[in-house]
Amino acid sequence: MIQNLLRYFIALISLSAIGLLAIDNFFIPMYVGTDTDVFLMDLRGESKDYAEEILLNNNLEVKVIILPYSKRHYPGKVVEMRPSPFTKVKKGRIITLSVAGNKKSIEVPNLINMTLRKAKIELIDNEFNLDTIIYEYNPNIKEGRVSLQIPESGTILKSGSNISIHISKGIPKDYFTIPDLVNLPLTKAIKVITQERLRVGEITEEYQPKLIPNTVIGQSFPANLRVNVPVEIDLEISTDKK
Template identity: 30%
Template structure:
């Protein structure tokens, strides 16, 4: 009975008697500015927490409840959500990862894989990432582009082109292949002074330096045509 009387005589007049007003729009203001505006309008500003939002600078109000221009009793609490600014991410370590694994890891964070180039390496296996344009552990925002360099394997060594001029075709082939090179185009030409299948010219010339598994083109003496073959023809 006493509680009922107290509510009727004290609380109800206070609640009913509070005038109504429209809630000020404080979105875009700093929290301090919003707090001052709402307090002057006889509302109670309450910090409702932080939310990362790259559209608003850190410390700026991005959301309020009740919403702006809502008519409520003065003295009501107005909850303010404040921007934490752009959420910064930690760049992962991509070294030694495959291109596929790196792409998956970056996509999950919202980081974009940019240019992919290749280079030789004595230590990083072929197909693995050997360099990244942004060091791992760096703080970056979503949408940041990182470029990577893939290993194409160990560099091919420089080899001196062997001299096969004057050698038979079979011997020239053996020498070239045992040097880590390949026999390229074989062209034939007529010679009255040299035996058939003798190498008379090569390209690149002997002594030049070329990469391993490069090709060496050779020119070989054609088989002689006999007089009998000419008469039959």
């Protein structure tokens, strides 16, 4: 009887041990993922090569994205990683590392006549920083568009360099536009000049027998020029007298 009980207890202990081993080596890994899961360590601030080595040693795949140069980050260092650090992932998962890029020589793009929004995008795409924005009146550039950039387009700079731009506020109210007076009769030309709040300057004659006398054949300022003071416009008119 005692021998039978002893055999029973020995058999029970053996079965319990086998059960515990099965749970530890099969059931727990199947549900928890001990053999297939990896906890990501924080590799931000580490070098690209070191981060790649750590991930590959943990049976993970690596994808590297080189970011534009920035003064905030040291070139070659990991800036960001996806998935985030301390996340549990499956082995074989692709881990994306965003790595700070080095400076490189880039030609400054032409920003003139671009909207501010488009100019900002253009600078980002070309790895430049927008420095100063100055708003000023400019009669030759539409309001809201870039009227000046420093440095000018075509200049070769290192990525991460600063670019300053001027944004046009359009035509100020006190600007005057030079009218087109050529081929107008003198009397009408004088009227147009007065209507534009400008002044009539010196009137000279030139012998042009094929034209009607007193026809404007020249003016001292080109048409459509914008000026900020009421200038005097000299006129040259035709005459049939030598």
